Amino acid sequence: MHQAGRGLQVLSIPAGHVYTAAVRPEDVTYLPDPDIDGHWWPHPALGAGWWEQLPEEELPDLVHLHFGFDHLSPAQTVAFTQALRRRGVPLVVTVHDLDNPHLVDQQEHHEKVRLLVDAAAAHLTLTGKAARRLPAGTEVIPHPRVVTDPPPGTGRGEAVGVFLKSLRSNVIADPVFYRILGRAVYRALGRPLRIHLHENSAAANIIHALGKDQAAGHLELWVHSPMADPTLHAAVAACRTVLLPYQRGSHSGWLEMCRDLGVTVAVPDCGMYEGQADDPRGVEKCRTGDPLDAARALITLYERGPVPYAGDRVEQLRQIRAAHRGLYRKVVGR
Template identity: 75%
Template sequence: MHQGGTRLRVLSIPAGHVYTAAIRPEDVEYLPDPDIDGHWWPHPALDAAWWEDLPAEQLPDLVHLHFGFDHLTPGQTGAFIQALRSRGVPLVVTVHDMDNPHLKDQTDHHEKVRLLVDAAAARITLTDLAAAHLPVGTRVIPHPQVVTDPPPGAGNGQAPGVFLKSLRGNVISDPFFYRILARTVRRELGRPLRIHLHEDPATGDLVRALSGGRLSGVIDLRVHAPMSDHTLHEAVAECRTVLLPYLRGTHSGWLEMCRDLGVSVAVPDCGMYEGQADDPQGVEKYRTGDPLDAARALIALYGRGPVPYAGDRAEQLRQIRAAHRAVYREVTGR
């Protein structure tokens, strides 16, 4: 085990992701991500064989696994755990996804999470709701700030909106859902539902189904290339409230982004999204996949008006980093 100096050397999987970069304590070193054709995944350290040849002086003080293990089978996950044990490297696991948003069949994912949680020297998750489904002693450390430089006018948006991007696997793609949602919102609020979609082969059918005709004035359809973070933040800030159109999942960085911008969020009841809220007035839960209940949630939020973020993000980030530092020092005894 590496003992040089006082800085802990943590193999964070991943290290350079916006979330993991934000939570890293200043006196902790995260080992750099590999460059695999310009990406960090699949991280080679998740392969048990990687540990067999690693010189003792290069061993990290601990491994902190967040995500990126989708490609592993449960058997390979068990082999990874055993490899860490054989080298005496403790494992810290943050459970971001109790349900993997990109998978319809959760069987293998649930088994892998169980194996990792059972083997971990420390377990972390983002909400009390998620912790209630994990072993006693799981620490709750909230999601940090996403937007550090809000655009002018953030918190004064007026549109009810939904951002579908390129229709990833956990996003509702049925045009019927959006037609019913938009017509109900238009009738009750007198405003069209603003729908953002990427220009992408995957979105073509939905774009055609939501364009023109009797939906004119009901749907404000905006089809565009993927946005930079700054442009995205401006687009979200033009909304008073935004709907998360998810079919599954657990926690959401998108929700945190909206709340940083003072935008309220209609969230499905399939995950732990409601439990992320800084202010109960800033979210409204709806039945997953139900367009009428989704419309009810959007309309209720719209009627509340702007809901600014409740709390001090800078102080929260200080506490988040201190909490991770405490976990790392506890599991290493340093």
């Protein structure tokens, strides 16, 4: 139960993530993330036993769950929600991933999302398209800005890029996809497809397989260590348009970063990515896993030219924080 005169104490799972830190209202305190070998996951508060041992005076006003529950089974998810109910702590859930980008079989993930939403005092998501797949009453609060200090030259990039990073399981890793894509882009625009890859064993297959295309000028393979944010933002800003190379998922902070930098994005039709767009001209949808359709989308965007972010990101962030503040107060007041 909320204590009068005390600012709201929220257990956000997680608290220190760039997204959750951004949306936190200034007059709300997030309880600190645990340090588990340098990480916050798996968060111990997702275990029913953690709540049974927590003293009454240490109870938060509410729990806001964003992500990090992948390790739970459906039964453990129920146990978590029941433990919160027994302690009188309301649950708020933001559904970032209707489909978990790191899983091929979505059945268990869908079940856990349903259980969490059913148990929640309030549930949110990031786009209207996602809300239409969730129960009535789902509130939509958009993703906030990612880039607060754009690098010089933002909005004047000329490259056509794709950032594969460390080739996580939701990223298309088939070299044939990029060979076909790169050749189609080069034929239409006379520009190589710039492929960014982290320097690790996962990238070795693509680097070897695409060597001839790089020699022919169809592709540029940029292999590097993970970039600090300023370096990453400069690399993205050097592009006029980029491909989001996902084969499943729902929403994307990467897309938001690109749009902060005025870069247009070819997005797959597997998620709600198109619905995140600040300006419909800033994205072009393509069939997931189809290299020729991805090339068509990139070519269309490139020829369309630069599309600056439409709207006021500072005002949007103020509204996002105000929406979270209002929601928290409403939930605690029940």
